[in-house]
Amino acid sequence: xxxxxxxxxxxxxxxxxxxxxxxxxxxxxxxxxxxxxxxxxxxxxxxxxxxxxxxxxxxxxxxxxxxxxxxxxxxxxxxxxxxxxxxxxxxxxxxxxxxxxxxxxxxxxxxxxxxxxxxxxxxxxxxxxxxxxxxxxxxxxxxxxxxxxxxxxxxxxxxxxxxxxxxxxxxxxxxxxxxxxxxxxxxxxxxxxxxxxxxxxxxxxxxxxxxxxxxxxxxxxxxxxxxxxxxxxxxxxxxxxxxxxxxxxxxxxxxxxxxxxxxxxxxxxxxxxxxxxxxxxxxxxxxxxxxxxxxxxxxxxxxxxxxxxxxxxxxxxxxxxxxxxxxxxxxxxx
Amino acid sequence: xxxxxxxxxxxxxxxxxxxxxxxxxxxxxxxxxxxxxxxxxxxxxxxxxxxxxxxxxxxxxxxxxxxxxxxxxxxxxxxxxxxxxxxxxxxxxxxxxxxxxxxxxxxxxxxxxxxxxxxxxxxxxxxxxxxxxxxxxxxxxxxxxxxxxxxxxxxxxxxxxxxxxxxxxxxxxxxxxxxxxxxxxxxxxxxxxxxxxxxxxxxxxxxxxxxxxxxxxxxxxxxxxxxxxxxxxxxxxxxxxxxxxxxxxxxxxxxxxxxxxxxxxxxxxxxxxxxxxxxxxxxxxxxxxxxxxxxxxxxxxxxxxxxxxxxxx
Numbered sequence: 001x002x003x004x005x006x007x008x009x010x011x012x013x014x015x016x017x018x019x020x021x022x023x024x025x026x027x028x029x030x031x032x033x034x035x036x037x038x039x040x041x042x043x044x045x046x047x048x049x050x051x052x053x054x055x056x057x058x059x060x061x062x063x064x065x066x067x068x069x070x071x072x073x074x075x076x077x078x079x080x081x082x083x084x085x086x087x088x089x090x091x092x093x094x095x096x097x098x099x100x101x102x103x104x105x106x107x108x109x110x111x112x113x114x115x116x117x118x119x120x121x122x123x124x125x126x127x128x129x130x131x132x133x134x135x136x137x138x139x140x141x142x143x144x145x146x147x148x149x150x151x152x153x154x155x156x157x158x159x160x161x162x163x164x165x166x167x168x169x170x171x172x173x174x175x176x177x178x179x180x181x182x183x184x185x186x187x188x189x190x191x192x193x194x195x196x197x198x199x200x201x202x203x204x205x206x207x208x209x210x211x212x213x214x215x216x217x218x219x220x221x222x223x224x225x226x227x228x229x230x231x232x233x234x235x236x237x238x239x240x241x242x243x244x245x246x247x248x249x250x251x252x253x254x255x256x257x258x259x260x261x262x263x264x265x266x267x268x269x270x271x272x273x274x275x276x277x278x279x280x281x282x283x284x285x286x287x288x289x290x291x292x293x294x295x296x297x298x299x300x301x302x303x304x305x306x307x308x309x310x311x312x313x314x315x316x317x318x319x320x321x322x323x324x325x326x327x328x329x330x331x332x333x334x
Numbered sequence: 335x336x337x338x339x340x341x342x343x344x345x346x347x348x349x350x351x352x353x354x355x356x357x358x359x360x361x362x363x364x365x366x367x368x369x370x371x372x373x374x375x376x377x378x379x380x381x382x383x384x385x386x387x388x389x390x391x392x393x394x395x396x397x398x399x400x401x402x403x404x405x406x407x408x409x410x411x412x413x414x415x416x417x418x419x420x421x422x423x424x425x426x427x428x429x430x431x432x433x434x435x436x437x438x439x440x441x442x443x444x445x446x447x448x449x450x451x452x453x454x455x456x457x458x459x460x461x462x463x464x465x466x467x468x469x470x471x472x473x474x475x476x477x478x479x480x481x482x483x484x485x486x487x488x489x490x491x492x493x494x495x496x497x498x499x500x501x502x503x504x505x506x507x508x509x510x511x512x513x514x515x516x517x518x519x520x521x522x523x524x525x526x527x528x529x530x531x532x533x534x535x536x537x538x539x540x541x542x543x544x545x546x547x548x549x550x551x552x553x554x555x556x557x558x559x560x561x562x563x564x565x566x567x568x569x570x571x572x573x574x575x576x577x578x579x580x581x582x583x584x585x586x587x588x589x590x591x592x593x594x595x596x597x598x599x600x601x602x603x604x605x606x607x608x609x610x611x612x613x614x615x616x617x618x619x620x621x622x623x624x625x626x627x628x629x630x631x632x633x634x635x636x637x638x639x640x641x642x643x644x645x646x647x
Contacts, residue, residue, distance in 0.1 A: 171345075172352035175626040179585030180603065180619050184360065187607040187615060260475065267477045268589055272604055284477070291483055291593070295491070306480045313475035 060326045070322020073315040080312055084130030093124025096279050104293065107300055114300035117289055118278070122300055125281055126308060132193055132282040133263055133312070139197035140204060140262035145255035147201065148208025149247065153239045155209070156216030167213065174206045182265055186274040193276055196269070200262050208254055212247055219243050249327030256320035260313045267309055283309045338638055346631045353623050354406065357616050358399050406620065412613035416606075421617035424602060429621070432598040436587050439518045440576065443525035448565075448572065450526070451533020455568075456560060458538055467534075473527035478589045482520035489516060499595045517594045521586050525579065532575055536568040543567075570640045577633020581626045 065071050091112075099119035107114045113123040155166040173181070185199040216239075219225065225242050233241070267284030269275055275285050283305045290302030369377075369385045386392055390401055405411070411421035450466065457463045473481065490498040497513045540546060541564060549563050584600075591600035599618055606614035 168348055168352055172349045172356060175349055175353060175581070175630065176356075176619060176623045177581035177584045177588075177626060179588050180622050183588070183603065183607050184615055184619055187610055188360070188363075264475075264477050268479070271477070271479050271589065272592060273608060287477070287480065291479070294483065294486065302483070306476075306483070309480065310472065310476050314471065317471065317475055 063326045064322045067318075067322040067325050069318045070325070073318035073322070076311060076315040077319065080130065080308070080315070081134060084127050084134055087127040087130075088124065091124060091127070093121035095120055095124055095128050095281075098279075104296070104298055104301075106298075113304060114298070116286070116301060117293060120279075122286075122304070125286060126283070126304055129281040129283045129286050129305070130308065132276070132280065133266060133284070133309070135193065136197055136200065136266045136282070137259040137263040137312070137316070140200045140266075141255045141259035143197060143201040144205040144258050144262075145208055145251055148205035149212050149244065149251055151205065152209035152212025152214075153216050153243050153247070154235075156213035157220050157235060157239055157243060159217075159220075163213070167210070170206050170209050173203075174210070178203055179265065179268060182269060183272060183274060186269050191269075191274055191276050193280070196266060196276065200265055203265075204258050204261060208251065208258070211254055212251065215247050215250055216243055219246055249323075253320055253324040253327050256316060256323055260316040260320070263309065263313050263316070283312075339635060342631060342634050346627050349627055350624065353627075354403055354620070355399070357620055357623075358402055361402075361612065361616055362395070411617035411620065414606075414611055414614045416609050416611040417614070421613050424614065425599070425617060425621060428597060428599045428602045431596070432587060432600070435514065435517060435521065435591075435596060435598055436583055438514070439521035440525065440583060442518060443522045443529055444572075444576065446522070447526045447529030448533055448569070451530040451572075452537050452560060452565060452568065454530065454534040455537025455541060455564075456556070458534075458541075463534075466530075470527040470530055473523055474531070476524075478520065478524055478586045479593045481523055482516070482590055482593045485516050485520050513594075517590050517596050520593075521583070521590050524586055525583060528579065528582070529572065529575065533568055533572055536571050537564055540564045540567045570637065573640065574633045574637045577629040577631075577636065580629035581622075584622050584625065 064074075097120075099115075102111070102115050102119040104117055105111055105115040105119075111121050111123070113121075113126070116122050116125055151166065151170075155163045181203045182199055185202060186196070189195050189199065220238075220243065222242075225238055228238055228242055266275070266282060267287065270282050270284030271288040271291075273288075275282060278285075286305040287302065287309065290298065290305060293301055369382050369389070369391065373381055373385060390398060393401075409422050411425070413420050414424060417424060454463045454466050486498045489496045496515045498516065499513070546559060546563050549559055554563070587598060588600035588603060590596065591598045592604045595601065599621065602614060603618040605611075606618070
């Protein structure tokens, strides 16, 4: 549990973006505020309660915003989501019919960012592509994290033969290079958006499972877990009430990075021609179309899509860094 | 050390067995099975039956796995009906070119990333460190093929110094090593961003450690401090990283080979994926997985050899 209204820790040791060097941080003593404890009903098993009071959120938010890069990343991500999902409501284009007479037109008043090789409006196409790209990123982040969480927690908590078998399976699947695995699965199945999410998740839950299992191994020996088991809790109850809440920080950070990886991988399989077929689109596919016309100088088909992918992945990565700052502080105060 | 090597080797074998089962399993969840995948949906019942018997697909699944695994151990990975050549023969043509591409780009990446990371760690939180970190983060957040495209645009279209495709490289139709340059750079830059991040944080850790402070107190020059006390320790963990990044490098080569039309295993794999040529797909996956497992094994052994503490854990 976090204690609530402590002052934020000194921020001079906040690492630069991208560096995960936490070795320099002194671990602060964790004062238990007995006065505050008394506010909750005595005797009731409130220790497992994750519904942290608002001030814990505020502390987290403050830590997050202290990382300026992460804040900028969050703003950029929000803008990109607005661009993709609200944009089409303001900027109407026909994204279904292709048009022979308006192929590869340069930017003009009627087509702000020119047209695609099929004669569709490129800006509208980028908005549409953004929707599926962001959906895949978030979908994989959530799905892979949930599955990896359950798998890893189960493996680590039960231990013994089951753990050994479950982890060898993870080792084995992890040694298949990610993109080869994904392309193999994508070649097996006819691609649609949901399937792409499933395929990418199938390849990305593995590292989460390994991470969660490692954390669970150390959590399961804690006194409160033993106590809970002594009161007769079953394995699934302990995992849900005592293990998972403590894993939250690590898992959320890891899940954020999964979103970034998934967007990159989606772009790659779309580039390889294994994404959902047109008229559906995504940034990877648009970029790929731009690459096909690379030597014709149709810059509007290439750079905007590339820029959007890089911006999104960059934003998600720095948000992940910001969240890991928050998670560190929660760990420190435990 | 012997005990460690034996134990670690045993783990690698177990992992390989599980992978082979997974790959064999995938072969059998194909819609309509291997036979339909090869003959197509309009094949006659007679043809289907014939190929089923010929491939031994009417035998019990355990026997089939045994036969398949035995053949795979001997390097017999099946036959590509699309390319009309055995998968083994295809791999022996494509694999050496990959070793060249992946090997060169890895060496180059290390040669750039190690000094870069060391410098960044030494100049921690100064403007040049921030600038380099930001640049590396951009590379890190970029799809590999976009990196390749940027290189093509700059070094081929704007300044015409390097060829933009590597078609026919090493196929006997003229071996111009200049065509290797762009694929190698593109593959290398992504890795530089990854390695240098790691090297930087490892350098920072080492700079703050006691032995470095002692050396500093005894009057070691910055140069001696970095080269003698920091670099050696940081390299230990970076060596391990090289083995562990092999799957990412191979994944990257898949994209880069598709972009530059470089006739390596990645291109073979990509073409097979588009043709749904499953014997080739599975053969390539098996090879890259073996490469990864061996890479991990070597990384662990190398780490244990360099750092005695690992052995006694």
